[in-house]
Amino acid sequence: MYWRYLTRAARRCSVHTTSSRTVGWWDHVAPAAKDPINGVTEAFLADPSPFKINLGVGAYRDDKGRPVVLQCVREAEAKIAGSEFLTKMVEESVKLVYGKDSDVVKEGRSAGVQALSGTGACRLFAEFQRRFHPESHIYFPDPTWSNHHNIWRDAQIPERTYHYYDPDSKSLDFAALMDDIKNAPDSSFFLFHPSAHNPTGVDPTEEQWREISYQFKVKGHFPFFDMAYQGFASGDLDKDAQAIRIFLEDEHLIGCAQSYAKSMGLYGHRVGCLSILCVDSKQAAAIRSQIQQIARAMYGSPPVHGILLVETILSDPNLKSLWIDEVKIMADRIQRKRTTLRQNLEKLGSSLNWEHITNQLGMFCFSGLTPYQVDRLAKEFHIYMTQDGRISMAGVTTGNVNYLANAIHEVTRSEQETAKILCSISV
Ligand code: PLA
Numbered sequence: 001m002y003w004r005y006l007t008r009a010a011r012r013c014s015v016h017t018t019s020s021r022t023v024g025w026w027d028h029v030a031p032a033a034k035d036p037i038n039g040v041t042e043a044f045l046a047d048p049s050p051f052k053i054n055l056g057v058g059a060y061r062d063d064k065g066r067p068v069v070l071q072c073v074r075e076a077e078a079k080i081a082g083s084e085f086l087t088k089m090v091e092e093s094v095k096l097v098y099g100k101d102s103d104v105v106k107e108g109r110s111a112g113v114q115a116l117s118g119t120g121a122c123r124l125f126a127e128f129q130r131r132f133h134p135e136s137h138i139y140f141p142d143p144t145w146s147n148h149h150n151i152w153r154d155a156q157i158p159e160r161t162y163h164y165y166d167p168d169s170k171s172l173d174f175a176a177l178m179d180d181i182k183n184a185p186d187s188s189f190f191l192f193h194p195s196a197h198n199p200t201g202v203d204p205t206e207e208q209w210r211e212i213s214y215q216f217k218v219k220g221h222f223p224f225f226d227m228a229y230q231g232f233a234s235g236d237l238d239k240d241a242q243a244i245r246i247f248l249e250d251e252h253l254i255g256c257a258q259s260y261a262k263s264m265g266l267y268g269h270r271v272g273c274l275s276i277l278c279v280d281s282k283q284a285a286a287i288r289s290q291i292q293q294i295a296r297a298m299y300g301s302p303p304v305h306g307i308l309l310v311e312t313i314l315s316d317p318n319l320k321s322l323w324i325d326e327v328k329i330m331a332d333r334i335q336r337k338r339t340t341l342r343q344n345l346e347k348l349g350s351s352l353n354w355e356h357i358t359n360q361l362g363m364f365c366f367s368g369l370t371p372y373q374v375d376r377l378a379k380e381f382h383i384y385m386t387q388d389g390r391i392s393m394a395g396v397t398t399g400n401v402n403y404l405a406n407a408i409h410e411v412t413r414s415e416q417e418t419a420k421i422l423c424s425i426s427v
Helices: 009-014 038-046 071-080 090-097 115-130 146-154 174-183 206-219 242-249 281-299 303-317 317-347 355-359 370-382 400-409 414-425
Strands: 110-116 139-140 159-163 187-194 221-228 255-260 271-275 362-366 390-392
Touching: 071 139, 071 317, 071 400, 090 110, 090 242, 090 255, 090 271, 090 303, 110 115, 110 139, 110 159, 110 281, 115 146, 115 221, 139 146, 139 174, 146 159, 159 174, 159 414, 174 206, 206 242, 242 255, 271 281, 271 303, 317 400, 355 362, 370 400, 400 414
Parallel strands: 139 159, 139 187, 187 221, 221 255
Antiparallel strands: 110 271, 255 271, 362 390
16 A cells, blocks of 8 residues: 555665665655744754844744743742642633633633644644534635644645735735625635734724624624734733624634733743633533544643643732733833834835834734845845745844844845836826
8 A cells, every 4th residue: 555655766675675674664755845934943043143133933032132931920930839730721711812701701601722822722723623614614814824824734624815915005905805705605714813913913903803793794604713912912912802802792603722822921831722612501511522532632631831820820810910011011012113123214214115014013024025135134134034024023122123124224225216216207
């Protein structure tokens, strides 16, 4: 059976030797394509330059470019010694999504499980979708986080895209988005970023979310929210969950993936939660048991330390309010760097419009830089970002913002010339 997977050389080899060690079991395995985000970190690490800047992965850094351990996490560490069992992490996470006084929480209508961070929560959901809606598709915004494609592909759910970002106006293409929602077959699965859309930093307004939710009712679509940046758009956890709360008010059944990688700085701990809103507690119990079974076969159970940290922070009122303050500090620092980057580009006399840097929200700035300009930034200035021109604003600091602005100004010079010529023609 395996014969047909072997290369010709491997077949020859397996005929001419008797030792099973020489059979070409893996000769047909070619290297996987580089991951668009992790590949940036690899290139950055390989660069010996002292001036290098990593604006690739969305990992929070302080204004000196150092990774941050939040004070609430340090205090939780001291408290968890001796704790053993986890009961409240999921319950508290669900309250962050739907609101602490929400009926959903009181009625036990949410099937929540711990997950291996946001990625694991998406993966569990994709698998659950395949098992119980095997004929379905998933609609992603165009563009979306690159790993969404891998996750649903591995779960064998075909993907489609819906219009989201308009590169000309560098804002939401709301009319096209609504058309796609209307034209999708009834009862389709859609993935949304509830706040701080990755990679564009462009979110629908409250009014637009209401229209989307209304149209979802008409079409009977299922909304799945991937909430990886709660708090990073506005600095306020409830405000960043507003999209989900609107869908809740309209009585949708909802799926949600949560990650504490960014909001609590717990990247390495892989703490997340998947919740699916159900019609009643009986359905929630059934769905929870199915997701737990999927997780059991995939990885058994998640590592416990990070979950204890999250649970301790969320269930201790003092630690929780400290966390809320620290989320705001992180969001504000990023926002200030947006302003400084834009001001610096303007001070340099760039004739391009950089308003979108401050209009966009959250961890990322979708700069509009071309792949060629991104390559030049890496080769000539040792500045690394993803090929689509996404800048992780968390990597921008008081110390490097000038250097970054100068470099962007340099690599966009020819575009500035074109803009000037076009401007003079139209005048
Ligand atoms: N969903 C979205 C929209 C994300 O941007 C990310 C992380 C995740 C889920 C997964 O988060 P996790 O670490 O909790 O599993 N995106 C990062 C990191 C920050 C990455 O790609 O691994 C990014 O740079 O896009």
